[in-house]
Amino acid sequence: MAENRESGGESEKGYGQFHRRVFEGRSGVFAVAMTVVILIGGMVEIIPMYSAKAGPGRADWVTPYTPLEVAGRDIYIREGCYLCHSQMVRPMRAELLRYGEWTRAPEYQYDRPFLLGSRRLGPDLQRVGGKYPDAWHFEHMRDPRSTSPGSVMPRYPWLLERALDPEDVRASVKALQRIGTPYTDEDVAGVEASVGAQGAGIVASLATAGIEAEPDREIVALIAYLQRLGQDGRRALVRQAGQTPDPVPARPGGGGQ
Amino acid sequence: MPQGSARAPAGGAAEAVSPPRAAAVAYDDRIVKMFLGAVILWGAVGMLVGVLIALQIAWWPANLGLPWTTFGRLRPLHTNAVIFAFGGNVCFMGIYYSTQRLLKTRMWSDALSRLHFWGWQTIIVLAAITLPLGMTQSKEYAELIWPIDVLIAVVWVIFGINFFGTIAVRRVKHLYVALWFYMSFVITIAVLHIGNSLVVPATLFRSYPIYSGLTDALVQWWYGHNAVGFFLTTPFLGLMYYFLPRAAERPIYSYRLSIIHFWALVFLYIWAGPHHLLYSALPEWAQTLGMVFSIMLIAPSWGGMLNGLLTLRGAWHKLRTDPVLKFMVVAVSFYGMSTFEGPMMSIRAVNGLAHYTNWVIGHVHSGALGWVGMISFGTIYWLVPRLYNRPLAYPAWPTTHFWLATIGIVLYTVAMWAAGLMEGLQWRQISDTGQLANPIFVDIVHRLAPFYWLRLAGGTMFLAGMLMLAWNVLRTVRGPAPASEPALPLAA
Numbered sequence: 001m002a003e004n005r006e007s008g009g010e011s012e013k014g015y016g017q018f019h020r021r022v023f024e025g026r027s028g029v030f031a032v033a034m035t036v037v038i039l040i041g042g043m044v045e046i047i048p049m050y051s052a053k054a055g056p057g058r059a060d061w062v063t064p065y066t067p068l069e070v071a072g073r074d075i076y077i078r079e080g081c082y083l084c085h086s087q088m089v090r091p092m093r094a095e096l097l098r099y100g101e102w103t104r105a106p107e108y109q110y111d112r113p114f115l116l117g118s119r120r121l122g123p124d125l126q127r128v129g130g131k132y133p134d135a136w137h138f139e140h141m142r143d144p145r146s147t148s149p150g151s152v153m154p155r156y157p158w159l160l161e162r163a164l165d166p167e168d169v170r171a172s173v174k175a176l177q178r179i180g181t182p183y184t185d186e187d188v189a190g191v192e193a194s195v196g197a198q199g200a201g202i203v204a205s206l207a208t209a210g211i212e213a214e215p216d217r218e219i220v221a222l223i224a225y226l227q228r229l230g231q232d233g234r235r236a237l238v239r240q241a242g243q244t245p246d247p248v249p250a251r252p253g254g255g256g257q
Numbered sequence: 258m259p260q261g262s263a264r265a266p267a268g269g270a271a272e273a274v275s276p277p278r279a280a281a282v283a284y285d286d287r288i289v290k291m292f293l294g295a296v297i298l299w300g301a302v303g304m305l306v307g308v309l310i311a312l313q314i315a316w317w318p319a320n321l322g323l324p325w326t327t328f329g330r331l332r333p334l335h336t337n338a339v340i341f342a343f344g345g346n347v348c349f350m351g352i353y354y355s356t357q358r359l360l361k362t363r364m365w366s367d368a369l370s371r372l373h374f375w376g377w378q379t380i381i382v383l384a385a386i387t388l389p390l391g392m393t394q395s396k397e398y399a400e401l402i403w404p405i406d407v408l409i410a411v412v413w414v415i416f417g418i419n420f421f422g423t424i425a426v427r428r429v430k431h432l433y434v435a436l437w438f439y440m441s442f443v444i445t446i447a448v449l450h451i452g453n454s455l456v457v458p459a460t461l462f463r464s465y466p467i468y469s470g471l472t473d474a475l476v477q478w479w480y481g482h483n484a485v486g487f488f489l490t491t492p493f494l495g496l497m498y499y500f501l502p503r504a505a506e507r508p509i510y511s512y513r514l515s516i517i518h519f520w521a522l523v524f525l526y527i528w529a530g531p532h533h534l535l536y537s538a539l540p541e542w543a544q545t546l547g548m549v550f551s552i553m554l555i556a557p558s559w560g561g562m563l564n565g566l567l568t569l570r571g572a573w574h575k576l577r578t579d580p581v582l583k584f585m586v587v588a589v590s591f592y593g594m595s596t597f598e599g600p601m602m603s604i605r606a607v608n609g610l611a612h613y614t615n616w617v618i619g620h621v622h623s624g625a626l627g628w629v630g631m632i633s634f635g636t637i638y639w640l641v642p643r644l645y646n647r648p649l650a651y652p653a654w655p656t657t658h659f660w661l662a663t664i665g666i667v668l669y670t671v672a673m674w675a676a677g678l679m680e681g682l683q684w685r686q687i688s689d690t691g692q693l694a695n696p697i698f699v700d701i702v703h704r705l706a707p708f709y710w711l712r713l714a715g716g717t718m719f720l721a722g723m724l725m726l727a728w729n730v731l732r733t734v735r736g737p738a739p740a741s742e743p744a745l746p747l748a749a
Contacts, residue, residue: 015513024431027424031440034523038445041527041550042452042479045543049472056471056540074463078391080329086613090536094685097693105538108470113395116474116537120613120684121314123698150699154313154320154327168460175459179467 059106061236064181065228067191068198071169072225075218076115079156086117087126087229100127100234107233110181122153127230134202135209137223159219166192198224282428284357286644288370290734292350293644295378296637297727299346302385303338304720310335311716315709325389333400334388339625340398340488342381347633348492349377349416352439354640355499356423359433365422369415376412380405392462396477398484399453403464406454413450417443434515438495441523445487453480471539478530486526489629494522497565497589500636504581510567518560525554532603535612544605551603558596565589580655584635587663591627595620610685615705616677619670626666626719634658634726641730650732654725661722668715676708 023030048054065073076082089095091102103126108114117124132140132147139146142160144153170191177183187194199215202223206213213220313319313328320327353370357363364370383405387393393400401409420443424432432440453476456464468476502509509515531539531547566589569575569582576582598620602611611617638655642648649655683701686694695701 016516019516020431024437027421027432027440030432030437031421031444034437034441035444035448037520037524038441038448038527040524042530045528045531045546046472046475046479048540048543049475054540054542056538077393077395079324079327080332080391080393080395082395083329083332088537090609090612092536092609092685094687094693097687098684098696098698103538105471105540108474108538111470112465112468112473114470114474114477115395116534118397118533118613119617121702148699150703152314152317152699152702154317154329155322156327157322158324171459172463172465175457175463175465179457179465179469 056105056108058109059104059236061239062106062109062232064110064176064183066194066198066224067169067173067187068195068221068224069228070172070176071164071195071218072221072223073115074172075159075222076225077113079159081125082115082117084117084119084121084153085123085125086120087124088116089124089126095124099124100230101237103230104233104237107230112176112179112181122151125226125229127234129227129229129231129234133209134205134223134227135211137226138206138209138211138213138219141219141222159222160213160217162218163214163216164195164218164221166195169195195221282357282361282363285353285364285367285370288364288367288374289350289354289640290644291374292346292353293637293640293730295346295374295381296343296350296633297730299338299342299381300633300723301720301727303335303343304716304723306331306335306338308713308716308720311709311713315706315713324391330389330391330393333393333397334385336398337384337388337400338381340484341384344489344493344629344633345377347629347636348442348488348496349373350640351496351500351636352420352442352492354644355435355496356420356439359436359499360423360427360429362423362426362428365419365426369419369422373412373416373419376408376415380408380412383408387462394456394464394466396453396466397481399450399477399480402462403454403456403458404461406450406456410447410451410454413443413447417447433498434509434512434519435495435498437519438491438498441519442487442492442495445483445491445523445527449480449483449487453477471534471537474534474537475531475539475543478533479527480530482530482533483526485624486522486529489625490526491523493629493632494561496636497561497585497632500632500639501565501585501589502568504579504585504635504639505569505572505575507568507570507572510564510570514560514564518557518564521557522554522561525550525557529554529603532608535603535605535608548603548605548608552600555597555600559593562589562593562596565592580659581635581639583656583659584631584638587659588628588631588635591623591631591666595624595628598623610681611677614677614681614684615673615708616681619673619677622673623666623670626662626669630666630719631662634662634722637726637730641733645734645738647733647736647738649729650736651729654729658722658725658729661718661725665715665718665722668718669712670715672708672711672715676705676712679708680705 023033049056087103089099089102096102107126108116136147138160140148141156143155144151170188173183173191174188177188196215199220202220203213203215309319310328310331313331324330353364380401384401387402387405388400392402394402399406420439424436455467457467458464466473466476498509498515528550529547531543532551533547535544535548537544566586569586572582576586601607602616602620634655638649680701683695683704688694
């Protein structure tokens with residue numbers, strides 16, 4: 001556009017002739033050049049994530065979520081818990097005091113999708129596993145203000161009523177296996193048994209607090225997931241420090257008293 | 258509204274040479290009007306949901322005790338509605354209007370234009386159904402489940418074919434700067450959407466990404482930050498490059514600056530994603546790259562701001578009377594402010610305080626309400642009288658809308674800055690005995706309540722302005738057509 005070229009006045013006379021000739025007149029060249037330019041940054045940052053040296057790293061002290069925990073994680077995603085609760089303890093003194101050990105990269109290695117969160121309307125949950133009894137989580141979901149006076153969290157009473165569909169859980173475990181989470185075919189075949197066994201453990205621990213719950217309810221799966229959070233990392237760090245490993249079993253009973 | 262001269266001198270480029278009425282091209286303005294209708298509808302809905310979730314934070318019973326109205330399910334509905342339904346339809350409205358005029362040709366295919374429109378609205382309706390039902394992939398601004406993601410890709414390709422098809426049959430040799438920005442929008446959003454949506458389905462409603470853990474987080478914020486960059490920035494800069502000179506009746510300040518800041522912006526933006534993961538376990542080198550490129554982004558961002566503001570040289574007096582320019586100047590100013598604030602928040606030490614707090618929410622909204630919202634409103638108020646060939650039904654309302662929106666944004670952002678700083682500082686405060694000074698998290702939440710109510714007031718004012726615009730446009734469209742002489746000779 002002539003007027004466009006003139007827009008800068010005398011000082012810009014003749015400027016940009018290369019740009020006009022090569023790009024503005026030839027849309028194909030322009031589009032290809034732009035595509036190359038926008039691809040560079042992403043490729044430089046993302047591809048090295050798959051390198052053992054430059055990437056976030058993996059560790060064998062982290063194990064995949066159990067089928068019940070996978071189901072609980074799906075519920076956590078469905079209810080949008082990650083929108084108010086992060087899962088990332090930063091290496092800062094105040095965070096160590098408030099939440100515990102800062103998060104190590106391999107702790108996320110089986111997280112699909114990641115759930116680091118972007119906002120803390122409520123506290124971080126990276127190390128919530130084992131922090132409270134199962135009954136606390138049950139009551140907290142039924143009415144958050146019964147356990148945390150003044151909380152602004154909504155109630156989730158439907159979690160206490162809705163039942164899990166084992167076939168649905170199996171579909172999730174199967175899909176995760178297909179992407180590369182190390183579940184064996186026996187794990188996939190045994191989803192129902194595994195869900196039942198781990199759920200029974202949580203129901204038993206709820207019973208000791210006087211709570212009657214059905215083992216196939218969504219709340220049981222969510223408790224299993226929450227009690228698992230941060231446990232692998234915590235135990236590994238304790239072992240590393242040469243102390244007695246934490247006696248709290250994260251699996252299969254759902255842990256945490 | 259300015260009942261201005263027939264042609265903007267050199268403003269929107271092509272028309273200065275030969276006004277469209279002289280050309281033998283029949284532009285497709287029907288499609289522009291369809292997108293305008295969608296903007297009005299989804300804008301009001303999306304902002305209303307925003308006000309509701311703001312209320313839920315201030316007063317939890319507003320979650321209404323139903324699964325599909327809890328904050329966790331409505332927050333994605335709000336973000337998707339305002340970004341993709343309101344913002345997306347604004348972009349398409351402005352692109353379909355200006356591209357035809359800049360290239361002096363009708364859109365390549367009317368059928369593809371309609372498919373694009375109805376496909377996009379279908380996606381929005383599907384989003385409005387699935388998100389409250391809790392069907393989500395959990396990645397921010399990419400929550401929609403995989404079948405809808407497939408539909409988005411298809412509709413985007415339709416849009417892309419139609420857009421590049423129109424460029425191919427253009428009757429103007431050189432591409433005006435607005436079109437460069439539109440091209441970056443079409444290409445980059447396709448790349449980002451596909452890259453971030455690669456999943457393995459488990460059921461029709463659920464899937465798992467092929468990336469895991471921190472790689473997944475990095476891919477998501479490569480997408481997420483560039484949704485800001487290429488959905489909420491570059492197409493709107495394109496709109497600025499077309500509509501601001503038209504409204505100001507001045508040529509763009511500097512062609513040289515537009516070349517430099519365009520290429521720098523599209524190159525640098527892509528790198529900035531990791532600033533969402535500072536202090537995480539993401540490898541240090543990636544965090545540092547994200548921080549450094551975020552800081553560099555200030556230069557091309559301000560290049561765009563300056564090119565917009567300086568276009569008004571010699572036309573500043575028009576601001577007194579023209580609400581369209583008021584909206585646009587405040588929009589460009591907010592663009593400048595939030596693109597200064599963003600790089601600052603990407604500095605690791607600042608991010609340590611700001612991350613996870615309301616400050617981030619304030620930052621997002623100074624960009625979304627201040628930049629995207631205001632440039633959209635200015636564009637709409639400029640466009641409607643020309644599209645419908647009649648003056649606005651309530652010509653004084655845009656000025657009221659302008660002040661409501663501006664004061665609303667200021668209340669919103671100031672409240673969120675204060676709340677963010679307060680909670681960030683109180684989370685980290687250590688007492689003399691070496692313990693947390695505020696060990697009970699919920700105590701801090703309670704101290705934020707006054708700011709949440711203030712934010713709600715600001716957001717409600719912004720929504721009220723949006724409703725004024727909706728009613729004004731509706732009454733204008735439904736109003737009587739001018740009997741004889743068109744009110745605005747510019748209208749095509």
